[in-house]
Amino acid sequence: MKKILLLLAGISLFMGCKSAQNATSKNSAALNELVSIMQGHYSSEKQSLEDKDYYNISLRMTPIWKEKGNYLFVEQAIFDKQDKPYRVRVYKVSQRNDTEFISEIYTLKNEKDWIGKWAIPEAYDKLTDADMELKQGCEVVLKRVAKNKFTGSTGDKTCPSELRGASFANSKVTVTKNEILSWDQGFDKDGKQVWGATKAGYHFIKMKN
Known part of the structure; x- marks a missing residue:
């Protein structure tokens, strides 16, 4: 039997830090490129069919708060249980310098209130910084x-x-135009993977934007 909790715990994709803040400058072409290829609806179905140790996971990345910066509302779920995602997050993507970009992650205090709102993205206008935790x-x-x-990593x-x-x-993590590769692992104090x-x-292969 697959150890679903252990495996799914690691599919966080972009774990991040720092605080939400208003955009202070125009995006570079490279930052626009990264944000553009990240968003969309992905599935790990192909991998799950080839290797039974992996699950078919749905990953949705929906752009929100465009006036504040580059934010994505993210839901991850077993593909046939998309109405009950096991992870609900907000990602912020920003540029550190000419060559480096940062993905940050926020949890939501009342995540059930926001599940499925990707179908009507304007609903996220009511989501505020106070609703999230870094x-x-x-x-x-x-x-x-x-x-x-x-x-990156x-x-x-x-x-x-x-x-x-x-x-x-x-x-x-590796992000390309139509795919995301994400390998997340947890280790104990002795370096043993748990x-x-x-x-x-x-x-993850992109199904549609």
Whole structure:
């Protein structure tokens, strides 16, 4: 039997830190490119059919708050249970310098109030900073390595995690025009993996924008 809780715990994709803030400058072409290719509806169906150790996961990234910056409302769910997502988040994508970009993550205090609102994105106008909580110490730093391709990871042992006896979590991410590869793992204080995929990350293929 698959250890669903251990595996799904690791599919966070972009674990991040820092605080929400208003956009202060015009996006660069590279930042626009990253935000554009991230958004959409993804599935890991192909991977789940090829390897039974992986689940068919639905991943939705819906742009919100365009006047404030680059924010995505994110829902992840078992594909045939999309009305009951196991993860609801807000991601902020920003640019650190000429070569580095940052993905930040926020949890929601009343996430059930926002499930399924991707169908009417204007509903997120009522979502405020006060409704969210920042996950500290877990940003993914991404670099643009080619056109429509960004890759990066969390810092080494910088992201705390207490799930399943973990001490810290690591995340490795690659974003391309139509795919996202995400490998999230939790480790205990001795460096033993206690949650997340063990062979490779999850392979999400974009279904539609």
